[in-house]
Structures are given as C-alpha cells and as structure tokens.
Amino acid sequence: MFEHAARELHLFLQVSGLALSFVTSQNQPSLFDSEDSASVEFTNESVEFVYQRTDLTKVEVKRSKRAKRNVTAYRDNDKTVVTVPTRMAKRDIDAYVTELVNRLDDRDERTSSQKALEQRARSLSLKYLGQDLLKTHKVPVKIRWVTNQNSRWGSCTPDEGTIRLSHRMQRMPSYVIDSVIVHELIHLLVTDHSPAFYALMNKYPDHEKAKAYLDGYSHAQQFLKPE
Ligand SMILES: [Zn+2]
Numbered sequence: 001m002f003e004h005a006a007r008e009l010h011l012f013l014q015v016s017g018l019a020l021s022f023v024t025s026q027n028q029p030s031l032f033d034s035e036d037s038a039s040v041e042f043t044n045e046s047v048e049f050v051y052q053r054t055d056l057t058k059v060e061v062k063r064s065k066r067a068k069r070n071v072t073a074y075r076d077n078d079k080t081v082v083t084v085p086t087r088m089a090k091r092d093i094d095a096y097v098t099e100l101v102n103r104l105d106d107r108d109e110r111t112s113s114q115k116a117l118e119q120r121a122r123s124l125s126l127k128y129l130g131q132d133l134l135k136t137h138k139v140p141v142k143i144r145w146v147t148n149q150n151s152r153w154g155s156c157t158p159d160e161g162t163i164r165l166s167h168r169m170q171r172m173p174s175y176v177i178d179s180v181i182v183h184e185l186i187h188l189l190v191t192d193h194s195p196a197f198y199a200l201m202n203k204y205p206d207h208e209k210a211k212a213y214l215d216g217y218s219h220a221q222q223f224l225k226p227e
Helices: 002-016 090-129 174-187 195-201 207-221
Strands: 059-064 072-076 079-085 142-146 154-157 162-166
Touching (some): 072 090, 079 090, 154 174, 162 174, 174 195, 174 207
C-alpha cells in the first residue's frame, strides 16, 4: 500500500500541480506498517498547499500518543518524519506538515549556503593570502551574512574571529563579494588600512574594480558607504 500511495502521490505532484492532502484514519490499514503511523491518500476535499523543495513521497506522518499537543518534524536521511498527536484533525495536520516541512527546507538551505560561504572564504584565503585563515587564525573564524549591517559592506572582529558581510551584497557580482571577503580576511592579520594591508589586498586582482563598483553603488545609495 505504501508503494502504491507513494507512487500516486508522486505522479499527482508531477502531473497536476500541487494540490494534495493527507487523510488520516485510525481504522484504515497503516501506510507504514506501524501502529503509530497515519495513512496518506487523495481526497476530493483536498487542501491546496505547495512543497517547493521536499519530495512529498518522502514525508512520513506518524501519529503519536506521547505527542499530546506537539507536532514535530525531523529529517531521517532523505525522509522527513512529522509526528502529530493521535487526535489531531486532518486539516490541522495538513497545515502543520506544510509549515514544518517548509521550515526544515529553509533551515537546510541556510546550512548549505553557510557551508558554501565558508568554503568560498577558505579558497580565497588560500589563493590570495597563502593560508587558510579560517583555520590558522588564533581563534576559529566564523564568517556569515548579516541583515543588520547597512552602513558597511563587511566587518571583522579579529579577536573574536568573526566576519560579517552585508546581505545587500548578495546580488552583486562575485568579484565584488570576493573582494570584500578578502578585505575582511586581511583584517584578521592587519587591523588598519596601512601599507601592510594594501600589500596584501593588492594580491586580489579585481580589488580596484570592486572598489569602483562599490563606490558607485554607494554614491547612488548615499546611505551605504564602503568600509
Ligand atoms: Zn577595512
């Protein structure tokens, strides 16, 4: 039954858009061969909702006597398990599943873009500064995008090993973002903008071009100034 339902669910998603629904019943044979599990089937009174990123055939809804009022969701390899209270109404389950699956997707996306940013900083550090400063700095370095930094493109607190990048750069060309990352990485070593700083900064070939881009952008925006 599971395979049958899963296949239909999958086809339904592909063929006719994203209207689908969970139907649960204590009396139906369990979809997942476990007493705690709920059945998933199609229904005419389907609630429309959209899963943008998770393969719905891999979402498993379990009813749990212990859950009381809590609805929880977690990833189990490529499967998403949502645990709901035994008596929860089908319509509520739909809403919770949607919400929680989307939240897990958001979290996964943040995690992967965070990893990508660290990797990017690491390669820039190795390529232009000859060492992986994320590792070799006196304290572990954390680099991240922030949304609360509107007057500077990047900032660095060397003692804490933190580098923050303004999310306003996210749609800018890569060479601009890379330039700001290199700039902030150098601040781990040289805190001011002395000749020692520029000796390192000039190793990044697009440094002047990036500065011109940011100056132009700031000029247009007035309130944004490059650090
Ligand atoms: Zn600076």
